Amino acid sequence: MGKTSYTITVCSDSVGETAEAVVRAAIRQFEAPQVKIKRHMNVRNEEELRQVMEEAAESGGFVAYTLVQPELRAAIKEQAIHLNVRIVDVMGPMIQAFVDTFADEPKRLPGLLHRLDADYFQRVEAVEFAVKCDDGKDLNAILKADIVLLGVSRTSKTPLSVFLAHKGKKVVNYPVVPEIQPPEHLYGISPGKIIGLTMNAEHLLKIRSERLKAMGLPLLARYASLDRIVEELEYARTLFDRLGCPVIDVTDKAIEETAGIVMDLIP
Amino acid sequence: MGKTSYTITVCSDSVGETAEAVVRAAIRQFEAPQVKIKRHMNVRNEEELRQVMEEAAESGGFVAYTLVQPELRAAIKEQAIHLNVRIVDVMGPMIQAFVDTFADEPKRLPGLLHRLDADYFQRVEAVEFAVKCDDGKDLNAILKADIVLLGVSRTSKTPLSVFLAHKGKKVVNYPVVPEIQPPEHLYGISPGKIIGLTMNAEHLLKIRSERLKAMGLPLLARYASLDRIVEELEYARTLFDRLGCPVIDVTDKAIEETAGIVMDLIP
Numbered sequence: 001m002g003k004t005s006y007t008i009t010v011c012s013d014s015v016g017e018t019a020e021a022v023v024r025a026a027i028r029q030f031e032a033p034q035v036k037i038k039r040h041m042n043v044r045n046e047e048e049l050r051q052v053m054e055e056a057a058e059s060g061g062f063v064a065y066t067l068v069q070p071e072l073r074a075a076i077k078e079q080a081i082h083l084n085v086r087i088v089d090v091m092g093p094m095i096q097a098f099v100d101t102f103a104d105e106p107k108r109l110p111g112l113l114h115r116l117d118a119d120y121f122q123r124v125e126a127v128e129f130a131v132k133c134d135d136g137k138d139l140n141a142i143l144k145a146d147i148v149l150l151g152v153s154r155t156s157k158t159p160l161s162v163f164l165a166h167k168g169k170k171v172v173n174y175p176v177v178p179e180i181q182p183p184e185h186l187y188g189i190s191p192g193k194i195i196g197l198t199m200n201a202e203h204l205l206k207i208r209s210e211r212l213k214a215m216g217l218p219l220l221a222r223y224a225s226l227d228r229i230v231e232e233l234e235y236a237r238t239l240f241d242r243l244g245c246p247v248i249d250v251t252d253k254a255i256e257e258t259a260g261i262v263m264d265l266i267p
Numbered sequence: 268m269g270k271t272s273y274t275i276t277v278c279s280d281s282v283g284e285t286a287e288a289v290v291r292a293a294i295r296q297f298e299a300p301q302v303k304i305k306r307h308m309n310v311r312n313e314e315e316l317r318q319v320m321e322e323a324a325e326s327g328g329f330v331a332y333t334l335v336q337p338e339l340r341a342a343i344k345e346q347a348i349h350l351n352v353r354i355v356d357v358m359g360p361m362i363q364a365f366v367d368t369f370a371d372e373p374k375r376l377p378g379l380l381h382r383l384d385a386d387y388f389q390r391v392e393a394v395e396f397a398v399k400c401d402d403g404k405d406l407n408a409i410l411k412a413d414i415v416l417l418g419v420s421r422t423s424k425t426p427l428s429v430f431l432a433h434k435g436k437k438v439v440n441y442p443v444v445p446e447i448q449p450p451e452h453l454y455g456i457s458p459g460k461i462i463g464l465t466m467n468a469e470h471l472l473k474i475r476s477e478r479l480k481a482m483g484l485p486l487l488a489r490y491a492s493l494d495r496i497v498e499e500l501e502y503a504r505t506l507f508d509r510l511g512c513p514v515i516d517v518t519d520k521a522i523e524e525t526a527g528i529v530m531d532l533i534p
Contacts, residue, residue: 006369015523018292025285026361029335029373041527062364068296088364094293097329097355102273106296124522127426131401159394162429255391256282260308 005034009056011049011065013072013110016041019064019090043067044110046075053079062086068095068108123168130165133172134158141172142185147266149173150186150239151197152232153223154207156250156258160197163259169266178235186243195262196240196247201229203251272301276323278316278332280339280377283308286331286357310334311377313342320346329353335362335375390435397432400439401425408439409452414533416440417453417506418464419499420490421474423517423525427464430526436533445502453510462529463507463514468496470518 008027010019016039027035038059040052049072056063063085067073073092080087095106133141135158142148146169149157157173164171174183186194199207208224222228240247246265250258275294277286283306294302305326307319316339323330330352334340340359347354362373400408402425409415413436416424424440431438441450453461466474475491489495507514513532517525 015521015527017523018288021285021288022358022361025333026358026365029358029362029375030365030369030371031374039527041524060368062368064361064364066292086364086368088360090361091289091293091296093355093360094289094331094357095296097331097353098293098297101327101329101353102297104297107298108296120521124423124426127429131398131425131429134398156391158398159391162394162398162432165429166433254282254387256284257308260282260306 005036007036007038007056007059007061009052009059009061009063010037010039011043011052011056011063011067011076012039012041013043013067013069014041016066019066022090023064042110043072046072049075050079053083053085057083057085062088064088064090066091068106068110070108119168123166126165126168126170127162129170130161130172134161136172136174136183138172139174139183139185142174142183142189144170145172146170146193147172147262148186148189148194149197150176150182150194150236150243150245151199151250152176152204152229152236154204154211155197155199156255157197159255160250160258160262163255164262167259167263169263176232176236176239178232182239191244193266194243194245195265196236196243196245197258198233198236198240198247198249200249200251201226201233204229204233272303274303274305274323274326274328276319276326276328276330277304277306278310278319278323278330278334278343279306279308280310280334280336281308283333286333289357290331309377310339313338316342317346320350320352324350324352329355331355331357333358335373335377337375386435390433393432393435393437394429396437397428397439401428403439403441403450405439406441406450406452409441409450409456412437412439413460414438414529415453415456415461416464417443417449417461417503417510417512418466418517419443419471419496419503421471421478422464422466423522424464426522427517427525427529430522431529434526434530436530443499443503443506445499449506458511460533461510461512462532463503463510463512464525465500465503465507465514465516467516467518468493468500471496471500 008023010016012019020039023037043049043052065076065087067076076087147164149161151157153175161171161173205226209219212219212221212224248258248261275290277283279286287306290304310316310319332343332354334343343354414431416428418424420442428438428440472493476486479486479488479491515525515528
């Protein structure tokens, strides 16, 4: 890498989440560069836009933008030429494809103005549901859930629940422990709603050991012994068989990937 | 709208999260269209790609893709012409801007292969932290947190905590109630870590009333009376003043927008 740090400017007439997500995905394609993302949100007129572009011209780098209002879209192209700043239109090609393919016209309203819709509130409620029902805290919630995740400790139940909640799904997760009877409610719902999570035993041993270290606890605990882990995983496997639910092996899978598989199984 | 339903295909050699996010943002620009998103992930060779494109050609619509391997990028362009399917390259222009601006070369590895990095684990841990520390469940966690959110009931503390956790921030939230003494720990940390959340009283009344209705509880509860809400908000304001923390009015703000403001205050 030639430089030690890069600056990428994100400019949006809404929040800029989409543009920043694409920037972050692109950054992952390069060797650990020190990239500073400067986000300007709610840019709503040409004067504000001019300030963003002048700042970007000074800091170097390029500007990724999501602007939907035609006058701002025209203005950023002018400013880019004028100030010699490279710009990337994150949403434009997608919106154009939509228009061309479906012969529809865009509303051209910044995201925020129509973001607080039913879908938005459903997602917020789903996140609250996931948090309140984490780790078996509310057994009755199993009956209200779209998805029930089961797995032994450290099989990514919590982050997976929250990630799925962001997609609007009501998720509960319940820990599987050989010494504790699984809740009766599990047998009262459709097995199609239940997902079992499993993991390679050695991998789980590593994760649990790191967990104990991070908590400052001795590694000798039974929790982080291979015998105990194999016992737990076998008990979980028997439970999953009895419930007749699909099982996902999350070893080496990112939360996003596991979530994709869950969404395919329970659309 | 001419058609009743549209299909958009997402094709990725990784998970396809980024492409789907841009598709969803674009969809919001159109009047409530019934769009079906069909996501194909882990597409790793030309044969798999051909199947995706043939399916897309049959279902109509267009294909949004994130492919980083050069042979797949070439193949999708050929297939698009051959099958007459419109394609949108979600990451390509951004990666090109990066290369041109910073004179760097991309790794061309699908996201998954280098997704399980330190940054990823930090974010997963932050989500677990937020869930475990929701609603004042662990007072000692205040000392370990990057961000402490304070607010009366229904000021979006939980979803905001989780959203910030996805950005890698360790967040605790603590409910403000006039009858309960705020935790001593609040005075032991930098006020720069604390954020107060407030909301217009009438708006909060509406939200709380809807909440009670959803829970099947009578609306007469003091919880959803304007007097009580004004009292709570005034108490919260006094507490925020005493702590010397910044206050964000979340009325009509989307979680993403409030999160953006928090990240500007506590980078």
